[in-house]
Amino acid sequence: MSDYKKPIPSITPEMRPFFEAAKRHELVIQRCDGCGTHRFPAREMCPHCLSSKSSWVKASGKGDVFSFNVMHQVYHPGFAGEVPYAVVSVKLAEGAKMTTNLVGVKPHDIRIGMPVEVVFEDITEEITLPKFRPTRESKLT
Amino acid sequence: MSLRSKTAIAGLGITKQGRVYDHNHVGFAIEAIRLALDDAGLTRADLDGVLLNPGLTWADGGMGAFQLQQAMGLHNLQLAHTMNAGGATAGAMIMQAAEAIAAGLATTVACVFSDAPLKPPAPKPDKSSGSAAAYAFGRGLDAAYGQFGVNAMYAMVAQRHMHLYGTTNDHLGAIAVAERQWANKNPQAQFYDTPMTLDDYHRSRWVVEPFHLYDCCLVSNGGLAVIVTSADRARDLKKPPVYLRGMGQGHPGGDPSETLTSGAPLAKQHAFAMADIALDDIDVVELYDCYTFTVLVTLEDYGFCKKGEGGPFVADGKIAPGGSLPLNTGGGQLSSFYMWGMTPVSEGVMQIRGDGGARQIPDAKVALVSGNGGILSTHSTLILANQP
Numbered sequence: 355m356s357d358y359k360k361p362i363p364s365i366t367p368e369m370r371p372f373f374e375a376a377k378r379h380e381l382v383i384q385r386c387d388g389c390g391t392h393r394f395p396a397r398e399m400c401p402h403c404l405s406s407k408s409s410w411v412k413a414s415g416k417g418d419v420f421s422f423n424v425m426h427q428v429y430h431p432g433f434a435g436e437v438p439y440a441v442v443s444v445k446l447a448e449g450a451k452m453t454t455n456l457v458g459v460k461p462h463d464i465r466i467g468m469p470v471e472v473v474f475e476d477i478t479e480e481i482t483l484p485k486f487r488p489t490r491e492s493k494l495t
Numbered sequence: 496m497s498l499r500s501k502t503a504i505a506g507l508g509i510t511k512q513g514r515v516y517d518h519n520h521v522g523f524a525i526e527a528i529r530l531a532l533d534d535a536g537l538t539r540a541d542l543d544g545v546l547l548n549p550g551l552t553w554a555d556g557g558m559g560a561f562q563l564q565q566a567m568g569l570h571n572l573q574l575a576h577t578m579n580a581g582g583a584t585a586g587a588m589i590m591q592a593a594e595a596i597a598a599g600l601a602t603t604v605a606c607v608f609s610d611a612p613l614k615p616p617a618p619k620p621d622k623s624s625g626s627a628a629a630y631a632f633g634r635g636l637d638a639a640y641g642q643f644g645v646n647a648m649y650a651m652v653a654q655r656h657m658h659l660y661g662t663t664n665d666h667l668g669a670i671a672v673a674e675r676q677w678a679n680k681n682p683q684a685q686f687y688d689t690p691m692t693l694d695d696y697h698r699s700r701w702v703v704e705p706f707h708l709y710d711c712c713l714v715s716n717g718g719l720a721v722i723v724t725s726a727d728r729a730r731d732l733k734k735p736p737v738y739l740r741g742m743g744q745g746h747p748g749g750d751p752s753e754t755l756t757s758g759a760p761l762a763k764q765h766a767f768a769m770a771d772i773a774l775d776d777i778d779v780v781e782l783y784d785c786y787t788f789t790v791l792v793t794l795e796d797y798g799f800c801k802k803g804e805g806g807p808f809v810a811d812g813k814i815a816p817g818g819s820l821p822l823n824t825g826g827g828q829l830s831s832f833y834m835w836g837m838t839p840v841s842e843g844v845m846q847i848r849g850d851g852g853a854r855q856i857p858d859a860k861v862a863l864v865s866g867n868g869g870i871l872s873t874h875s876t877l878i879l880a881n882q883p
Contacts, residue, residue, distance in 0.1 A: 361638040369636075395636060421658075421752060423650035424704035429643035438701070441642040443651055443752070455640050461704075466658040483639055 358477050360432035365480070368396040371410040376482040379474040382410045383450050392448040413446055415472035417486070420445040424461045440464055444486050458487045499769045500883035502593040503729035503736035506535025506722030507844050512715045512832035513685040516615045520552040520718075524609035525567045527718030531605060535722045536733035539567065542722075544574035544601040546591060548584035548835060550610020563607075574601040581868020582783045583744065583758070584608070585836025586875025590742045592723035602724065608837040609718035645785075646711060648870050650703045652752045653788040657705060659755070659803065662791065664705060666806030668696040670787040671709045671829055673815035678826025680816065680854035685713055686830040710787045712828035719837035721844065726883060737847045740861070741770025741878030751871035757789075758874025759796035759865060766876035770861075774798060778859045779846045780820060781839035783867040784827040793865055821856045836866035836875065843879045 365373045372395070375382040383394045388405025392413075399406050422442040428434045440461035444452050456464060457473060470486040477483055508530025510523050518526060524547065532538060547553075547560040559577045563569075574595045578584050585608060592604035637643075656662050675691040678684035691709065699708040729736035745761025747754070767773070774797065784790045791805035799820070800808040814822035825831045825842035832838060843862040845851050851859075860882065866875035 360641070363636045363639045366635075421651040421654045423647050423654060424701070425641055425643075425647060426701040426703060427646075430638065430641070433641050436641070438704075439641055441640055441647060441651075453637050453640055453642050466655065477639075 360477070361430060362478060362481055368398070372396065373481060375410070375412075376474060376484055377480070379482065381413045381415050381472045381484050383413045383446065383448060384408045385411045385448075392446070392450040394446075394450040394452050413448055413472075416489070417444040417446040417452075417470055419443070419456075419464060419466050419468040419470060420451055421466060422464050442486065444470055452484070455485050456487060457485050496597075497769060498593055498597050498739070498742065499771070500726055500738040500740050500880070501597040502723055503726045503738045504589070504721045504844055504879070505724045505729040505732045505734065505736060506531040506533075506537065506720075507734075507841060508532070508534055508718075508720045509683065509841055510718045512683065512717040512834070513713070514613055515716045518611070518718075520550060520609050520611040521563060521566050523611060523716065523718030524563050524607050524720070525718075527607050527609060527720035528567065528605045531720040531722045534734060535724075537603065537722060539569060541603045542569055542605055543572055544592060544595060544604030545569060545572055546574070546588040546604060546606045547577050548579060548588060548606075548608040548837075549577060550608060550612065550835065552611045574604055580746070580866075580873040580875070582785060582836045583746075583866035583868040583873035583875040585840050586742065586864065586866040586877050587744055589721065589723055589739065589840070589877060590744065590875065593739050593742065596723060596725055602728070604723045605720050606723060607718060607720035608834050610834070611716040612714055613716050645870070646703045646706060649786055649788065650706050652755065652870060653705055653786070655752060656755050656788070656792070656803075660806070662806040664697065664707070665693070666791065666810055667705070667710050667787040668693050668707075669809045669812070670784075670790050670814065671696050673809070673812070673818075674784065674823045674827045674829045675709075676816050677824050677854055678830035680852070681825045681831055682852075684826040684831035685715065686826060706786060706788070709829065712785050713830070713833045715832040715834060717832060717834060719834040719841055721837075721840060735848050735881065737844045738880045738883050739877065740880040740883070741766040741768070741772065741876070743769070743876045745874040745876070746872065755792065756802065757792055757796050757867055757871040759793055759876065762874040762876040763797060766878050770878035770880070772861060772878060777861050777863045778821075779824055779843070779856045779862045780822045781843045781846075781862060782823060782827075782865045783836060783839055784823055784829050785867065787829065789867055789871075790822070790827075792871065793867065797863070797865075816854070824851065824854050824856060836868075839864045839866070840877065843877070847879045847881050
């Protein structure tokens with residue numbers, strides 16, 4: 355997929371489990387072993403209880419739109435063909451938030467509170483990006 | 496021991512601002528301090544403290560104050576730091592200077608900001624040299640999804656405020672228009688010659704929704720410095736002292752996209768108590784305005800109106816020239832120049848000295864000056880006054 359022109363994230367050691375799961379089309383996030391708080395992206399320590407121990411757990415894949423913006427400026431040539439496009443903050447059912455994109459919905463049809471579910475986009479041989487789409491309930495409203 | 500009015504701003508230096516290429520970031524800092532010293536009737540030899548808030552171009556900004564010291568030929572400093580709390584730094588630097596002076600650990604401290612993110616026009620049109628590029632960093636995973644820069648993050652917070660409270664672009668536009676009207680009275684403002692209507696605001700291009708171009712502050716090359724001394728010393732110098740009657744900081748932590756609240760409620764506590772004032776005592780308000788939205792939230796957070804009511808509060812024109820709550824009377828960062836937290840500090844100083852020219856608020860005795868950094872992450876409050 356050498357024609358993928360958008361920034362490709364590097365797999366850092368602390369985020370490796372996330373990218374490996376995503377390649378399997380599974381969404382995983384960290385859960386603090388000390389207090390059970392879920393978080394994303396990876397951190398070494400829990401900002402609530404300061405535990406250094408955490409586990410990568412499978413997330414339900416469900417959440418809702420916490421907020422969004424609509425980007426009109428081209429900051430990177432890979433997005434030149436897509437402006438205006440929306441960047442979305444999804445609050446997962448588990449409480450953690452992810453910065454992501456929605457598929458299957460136009461930027462100006464996005465609403466805060468819209469229920470969404472995860473989908474996966476294979477962008478290169480090594481990297482799959484989780485994205486989200488409105489659930490069937492969203493589509494009925 | 497109260498710090499109330501133990502110290503004062505005795506000098507102010509503002510270089511040319513905007514698309515100015517006379518200096519690099521270090522040169523602008525030196526020029527700003529030189530102008531501030533002249534303004535106070537002091538010389539380099541009088542300085543025993545330098546606090547630097549480095550703008551973006553000080554890329555290796557960690558020990559910038561010492562680079563500045565070398566470049567400016569300053570000797571025997573007893574207070575020197577490079578500080579960064581984003582836009583709250585100006586207030587925090589001035590507070591640090593006041594604490595050191597009041598404690599007898601320094602006598603004459605320059606607090607300076609400078610930056611030079613704008614490049615001279617290239618022979619070929621090159622989008623990456625424009626002002627957008629300066630603040631457009633993209634981090635790791637966010638960049639993969641097309642999230643770049645500060646505008647994009649603030650936009651998400653503003654979107655929540657609009658969703659929860661019904662804030663609209665007309666409300667944000669009222670702030671942009673009012674500040675432009677103030678700028679049209681300020682010969683040092685980058686937009687001095689350019690009026691703007693609400694219609695012009697709405698027609699300006701989207702940067703990242705819900706922000707139009709005129710919801711976002713300028714980008715400027717330049718430097719801005721103040722000289723802080725003891726109140727006694729300030730009374731002997733060239734200009735009327737601008738007393739530091741109150742000061743405070745507030746950095747709440749947590750997630751401001753959930754609270755939609757800045758550090759102002761926290762910073763206000765010490766500042767207002769030290770100054771012994773209430774909102775009614777404030778004659779002029781200079782608020783950090785990286786975005787129109789930041790002003791709206793800050794007004795709520797100081798208690799001028801309730802949380803969520805900032806939109807209707809500004810919509811009636813009270814913050815514009817002729818209104819009951821003069822706000823960002825030089826045009827702010829939206830319409831005058833963007834020297835981070837030094838922009839509102841400089842206008843506060845000018846108003847309290849009575850140097851506001853065509854935009855002077857008659858009998859301005861007390862000014863509220865805010866600084867804000869990160870995404871509603873850091874905050875500083877200064878209460879400036881013409882009497883101790």
